[in-house]
Amino acid sequence: MQAFEILESNVRSYSRSFPAILSRARGSIMLTEDGRKLIDFLSGAGALNYGHNNHRIKEAITEYLASDAVVHGLDMATPAKLEFMQTFSSVILRERDMQYRFQFTGPTGANAVEAALKLSRKVTGRQNIISFTHGYHGMSLGAIAASGNRFYRTASGVSLSGATFMPFDGYLEQVVDTADYLRTVLMDEGSGIDRPAAILVETVQGEGGINVASKEWLQSIQATAKDVGALFIVDDIQMGCGRTGEFFSFEFAALSPDIVVLSKSLSGYGLPLSMLLIKEGLDAWRPGEHTGTFRGNNLALVSATAAINLYWRSRTFSQGVQSIGELMRRRLEAIASEYENSFAVRGRGMVLGFDCRTTEVAEATTRKAFEKGLIVERCGPVDQVVKFLPALTIDVQTLNQGLEIFEEALAETVR
Numbered sequence: 001m002q003a004f005e006i007l008e009s010n011v012r013s014y015s016r017s018f019p020a021i022l023s024r025a026r027g028s029i030m031l032t033e034d035g036r037k038l039i040d041f042l043s044g045a046g047a048l049n050y051g052h053n054n055h056r057i058k059e060a061i062t063e064y065l066a067s068d069a070v071v072h073g074l075d076m077a078t079p080a081k082l083e084f085m086q087t088f089s090s091v092i093l094r095e096r097d098m099q100y101r102f103q104f105t106g107p108t109g110a111n112a113v114e115a116a117l118k119l120s121r122k123v124t125g126r127q128n129i130i131s132f133t134h135g136y137h138g139m140s141l142g143a144i145a146a147s148g149n150r151f152y153r154t155a156s157g158v159s160l161s162g163a164t165f166m167p168f169d170g171y172l173e174q175v176v177d178t179a180d181y182l183r184t185v186l187m188d189e190g191s192g193i194d195r196p197a198a199i200l201v202e203t204v205q206g207e208g209g210i211n212v213a214s215k216e217w218l219q220s221i222q223a224t225a226k227d228v229g230a231l232f233i234v235d236d237i238q239m240g241c242g243r244t245g246e247f248f249s250f251e252f253a254a255l256s257p258d259i260v261v262l263s264k265s266l267s268g269y270g271l272p273l274s275m276l277l278i279k280e281g282l283d284a285w286r287p288g289e290h291t292g293t294f295r296g297n298n299l300a301l302v303s304a305t306a307a308i309n310l311y312w313r314s315r316t317f318s319q320g321v322q323s324i325g326e327l328m329r330r331r332l333e334a335i336a337s338e339y340e341n342s343f344a345v346r347g348r349g350m351v352l353g354f355d356c357r358t359t360e361v362a363e364a365t366t367r368k369a370f371e372k373g374l375i376v377e378r379c380g381p382v383d384q385v386v387k388f389l390p391a392l393t394i395d396v397q398t399l400n401q402g403l404e405i406f407e408e409a410l411a412e413t414v415r
């Protein structure tokens with residue numbers, strides 16, 4: 001690890017939390033260069049919903065590479081792109097009665113968020129974006145302006161503008177219904193809040209601490225967006241692609257966003273791929289207005305198509321995610337209940353947060369867990385929440401082993 005300290009910028013972060021050289025991986029197991037076996041509950045921050053090197057998806061991309069098919073073609077038309085759009089349309093969209101156009105953006109989630117914000121401003125002629133406390137949307141300036149974390153905001157080094165923060169669901173406990181508050185200030189000609197181009201929301205805040213919005217709250221803010229002429233954008237970068245138990249994280253609330261942002265697990269293999277789903281009628285772009293060298297990389301489109309064909313043609317996978325999620329929740333709640341109400345468990349589907357209340361407890365617990373062979377990260381404004389993000393394909397035995405390690409690490413920390 002010393003070579004990394006010398007060669008790599010100080011900015012590196014995950015390699016500090018998990019000091020090991022990781023050489024190989026398969027499914028939910030990572031192997032270090034010196035032969036240690038680690039259970040992965042981080043899954044590339046949600047980019048590996050189908051596990052590392054998923055062999056069924058790998059077949060499709062090795063075949064594609066072997067055939068000398070076009071890998072990089074800017075945003076030119078290829079059979080790989082056509083097959084992806086047709087598969088996604090029929091398996092994902094049509095099944096859900098959704099009608100959207102595809103926009104392939106640059107490869108990062110942040111670039112897709114930028115495109116969504118730009119398009120909303122273009123469509124409405126307004127500038128303001130409503131985003132929420134503890135929200136996270138990426139590191140580029142437009143996206144960070146709509147993200148709550150003070151550490152990241154400060155690091156941007158310029159004044160960030162164009163977004164107004166409103167309290168997320170539950171931010172003011174039971175005292176204030178924050179959806180009502182949002183509606184009130186947006187309807188009030190004297191509230192001082194500029195008419196928004198868009199309301200941008202995560203249905204479960206991933207980086208922000210696994211804060212779960214209720215169905216009613218989400219429906220209410222969607223209705224408010226409509227009433228004030230703003231676009232309703234769901235950032236489903238981390239919670240989409242099955243994480244919460246359904247392909248989109250908003251299906252449970254029957255939402256119909258104007259724009260959906262997808263990235264992280266979209267390619268199904270950890271390859272960079274980001275896109276917007278734009279509702280028919282809102283595609284106001286002029287040709288080339290949001291461009292980029294690496295839009296819709298064909299290799300990533302091939303693995304994305306394979307993942308959809310493998311996991312989303314029936315309800316079986318989705319049902320499995322929901323039942324394993326329940327198993328995780330019960331286990332984590334049982335662990336929390338051993339400590340007299342000091343800890344809380346939150347989440348939906350297979351994303352769960354264990355709120356340790358303090359940075360120290362969460363930090364010591366994840367550090368000890370790593371020493372015992374578990375990769376599990378923290379989130380929340382002061383990294384006080386342990387975040388469980390195992391691959392959706394994890395087997396129950398490995399899942400239980402990981403949870404056991406967490407339980408031991410917590411017990412050693414709190415004891």
Ligand SMILES: *Cc1c(COP(=O)(O)O)cnc(C)c1O
Pocket residue numbers: 107108109110111113136137138139202206207235236237238239263264
């Ligand atoms: C990770 C993430 C992003 C940013 O994606 P990058 O690929 O890191 O730019 C944006 N929004 C959400 C909700 C995310 O989890």
